[in-house]
Amino acid sequence: MAGGAVQGRAATATAPLGHLIAYAAPPEVAARLFDPDGGPGTAAAVTDHDAGPLWEVLATRHSWRRLAPLLGPPPVRRLVAQTRVLLGEDLSRDAEPDREGVPLLLEPWEAAGRGEGAPVREYLRDGGARSALLTLPADREGLAPVELPEPGARLPGQPATRALAELAGWARAVCVRGTAPQAAAQLAPGRAVTGGYLPFALAWPALVQAGVADRAHGAAHGRLALWRVLAAMSGAGAAGCADRGEVGALVARMRCFTWEDPADRLRHLHLALEDPATGLSWAVSGSEEV
Structure with missing residues (x-):
């Protein structure tokens, strides 16, 4: 052997x-x-x-x-x-x-998100662990029928798009010039969806957990990966180091849009992130069994 x-x-x-x-x-x-x-x-x-x-x-x-x-x-x-x-x-x-x-x-928006869902597993003495399945959208509360606009034009080669794809390796990620719904239209199953806006703090737990690719990874991997995404979106990660102030300013102005997909499996993430200061939006969408 x-x-x-x-x-x-x-x-x-x-x-x-x-x-x-x-x-x-x-x-x-x-x-x-x-x-x-x-x-x-x-x-x-x-x-x-x-x-x-x-x-x-x-x-x-x-x-x-x-x-x-x-x-x-x-x-x-x-x-x-x-x-x-x-x-x-x-x-x-x-x-x-x-x-x-x-x-x-934790930044204030992370602390607020942690109150919505803790991404770190709760381990048991005899083996195994309990953890919440943090999905987005988690339910239909706050969502309504929405007619998405025409998709925005894709912008290839964006560092933040690569970072977003690495965060959730089981999902697709795109960047467009336009609004969050225009980015969502690139990945949503159709123009008519059930969706709505939400604060970034409500999306934070699901984004952190998306970076926990398998059991060999922990929630720390998810937080580090999400900070790479935000640093790239803010333009402050070019030197490989996040700028806390720039990332905080981005989160404060960001508009987040989520939607449902009828084909969703147990684990799913559908989110568009819009930066009004640059006119760019990113969307990430996918689902898988766990």
Whole structure:
């Protein structure tokens, strides 16, 4: 049997033990999951997971102050810190700055969105996790029959479109010159839809969760990916680093439009984002089983 297959079977066999250690062991012990010197079977990779990645399990159990001195690998430190931020902890003074400029505390519009739906899984001691299925639109409340206008002209090659497509790899993304409904018309099933406008804070939980591609990813991946989208839309991400002020100004002026698709499966996202300052709008639309 090939070495990779043997390692894969071993990882599967030890996954429940890793989950239990990350969930219930003292942090001084659990942090050794990410330390190659911790002994056989303990060098968990960033993506090692049971119901979710072990670093996310660990991050839901202890504060950053408790975990920071124990975590060595920079990728793990970053993801744990971002998870603690998503859980409401302010790390703006206690953690090293994020390399992409993503704030180490929730912005007001993120905090408002977190009240609508928490994207971080709730892990269980014996394995598995509970998590809300955050879809958009979540229901028909606030929506009404709408006749979409003619689709706006597509603008190919936009960095924000690529970032949006990477955020939700199971959905299509476009950019148009025009309004949010004109962007929606590019991807909606027809001109007559059930749709409506909503604040960005209501869209935030579903967008963060869209970036959780599979169980090997955690909500921190979604937040980081969404900030890349917003930085690109604001034009502040060209140097690979988000500008908090520019992103905040974009969110404040942005107009968000969502719509239903009769063919929706369990997980779905239909959203158009309009920046009135530039006259550009982006739409992302797709659905899949989970």
